[in-house]
Amino acid sequence: MPRQYPLMPVLMATCLLIGCAGGTGIAPSSGTATHSQTSAVPSTLAAASSLAFGNISVGTTKTDALVLSNQTTDGSSIIVSAINVAGTGFALGSGPSLPQTLAAGQSMSLNVTFSPLSAGAASGSISVSSNAANPSLSVLLSGDGQLVAGQINVSPANLNFGNVAVGSNTAQTGALIAGSTSITVSSAAWSGQGFSVSGITFPVTVPSGQSVLFTVTFAPESAGSAAGSISFLSNATNSPAVESFAGDGTQTSPPYTVSLSWDASTSDVTGYNVYRGTQSGGPYVKLTSSPQPGTSYVDSAIQDGSTYFYVSTSVNSEGEESSYSNQATAAIP
Numbered sequence: 001m002p003r004q005y006p007l008m009p010v011l012m013a014t015c016l017l018i019g020c021a022g023g024t025g026i027a028p029s030s031g032t033a034t035h036s037q038t039s040a041v042p043s044t045l046a047a048a049s050s051l052a053f054g055n056i057s058v059g060t061t062k063t064d065a066l067v068l069s070n071q072t073t074d075g076s077s078i079i080v081s082a083i084n085v086a087g088t089g090f091a092l093g094s095g096p097s098l099p100q101t102l103a104a105g106q107s108m109s110l111n112v113t114f115s116p117l118s119a120g121a122a123s124g125s126i127s128v129s130s131n132a133a134n135p136s137l138s139v140l141l142s143g144d145g146q147l148v149a150g151q152i153n154v155s156p157a158n159l160n161f162g163n164v165a166v167g168s169n170t171a172q173t174g175a176l177i178a179g180s181t182s183i184t185v186s187s188a189a190w191s192g193q194g195f196s197v198s199g200i201t202f203p204v205t206v207p208s209g210q211s212v213l214f215t216v217t218f219a220p221e222s223a224g225s226a227a228g229s230i231s232f233l234s235n236a237t238n239s240p241a242v243e244s245f246a247g248d249g250t251q252t253s254p255p256y257t258v259s260l261s262w263d264a265s266t267s268d269v270t271g272y273n274v275y276r277g278t279q280s281g282g283p284y285v286k287l288t289s290s291p292q293p294g295t296s297y298v299d300s301a302i303q304d305g306s307t308y309f310y311v312s313t314s315v316n317s318e319g320e321e322s323s324y325s326n327q328a329t330a331a332i333p
Contacts, residue, residue: 043072043104045080045132053114053143058209059153059177059241061115063093066139068128069107078102080130087124089116090141115155116145117175119209147180147209152236154243155211161218161247169219174243176214176232178206185212185234192228194220195245220249258299258308258330265314265322273321274299277309280327284311291315307331 047068056062070078080100085092093111100108116122124141155175164170176185186203190196200214220226228245260274271291275284276299287299302308311324 043070043074043076043078043132044134045069045078045102045128045130045137046071047128047137047139050140050142051112051126053141055144055146056114056116057148057151057153058116058119058145058179059155059175061113061155061157062143063111063113066110066112066126067107068102068110068137070102070104070132072104075104077104078130078132080108080128082127082129083110084127084129085112085124085141086127087122087141089114089122089143089145090124091115092126112141114141114143115157116143117155117177117211119145119147121145147178149180150183150237151179152183152185152206152232152234152238152241153177153179154230154232154241156243158244158246159216161245163248163250164218164220166220166223166249166251169217171215171217174214174216174230175211176200176204176206176241177211178208179236180208182206182208183234183236185232188230188232190228190230192226192245194218194226194247194249195228197230216243216245218245218247220247223249223251225249255300256302256304256332258302258310258332259296260299260310260312260328261296262312262325264295267314268316269314270317271315272297273313273315275311275313275324277311278306280309280329282309282311284309284324302330302332304332 045068047066051064051066053062053064068080072078080098080102082098083092091113093113095110096108102108112126122143122145126139126141128137129135155177159172159174161170161172182205184203184205188197188202196217198215198217200212204212206212226247226249229242231240231242233240262272271293272295273291274287274297276287277284288297308330310328310330313321313324315321
């Protein structure tokens, strides 16, 4: 009777993130993506022509609402794609995420803030881009910074660092701003894991109408949300001046594994070997120290940003191996 050698298996690979639920040996698939562009429609996006904040104490913040509305006459929708703010001290606060679709007669409200850093008149503008008949809508902004005798303010009142990778850091600048009289800041105390303050020494005198800068650094030690603050003690009537911090620590290098699975051989075999290479077509290095009895294998000794190529073999009771299986590819993010 002719000798029967083990048949090669059919291999599949799936890159899985540790901690994710489920996971199956699904072979990679390809597809095409299409996108469409919305043409401009004869609709009008309307808003107030200007937004005036009036007199605002230096170092404080005032928020006003700007309403955008779709004043179409034919029932068409308007897609607001971008909103940009220009001018020192002016910024866009919370509001709808973009792009935002406004149906006929619908409105959306934007929170616009003014935080003067010095005394005097300030001006700016908001530019709104959309597919309306007036695709670029401009709104003028104005306000006046006022100094208050005997007071000191810290600007901005809140520092949000957003997402910062664990093991790295990011810094932002704050300012102590004196009113119409000089203020002496004697000390500061800060709290919050991962936050630190530098660039300023105490005591420090902030001249009338001027500012002293400092730096706040956020270096998260673990993943998750963090909060903190700094309090400046001074001879001002509104002491202490407080600034709040917020940030989120994120993991940039999540652990990945490659899960391999294959069809069982139809011949009489004792197990399977798995091989890995870094080039398509080999050479391959054996990963299994002995034939695996099952039809799956998990490779955890991998590196981010690498691409691996896998093959497997079946082994009979006499230690004879089949030819390599088809090649499976796993690209690690």
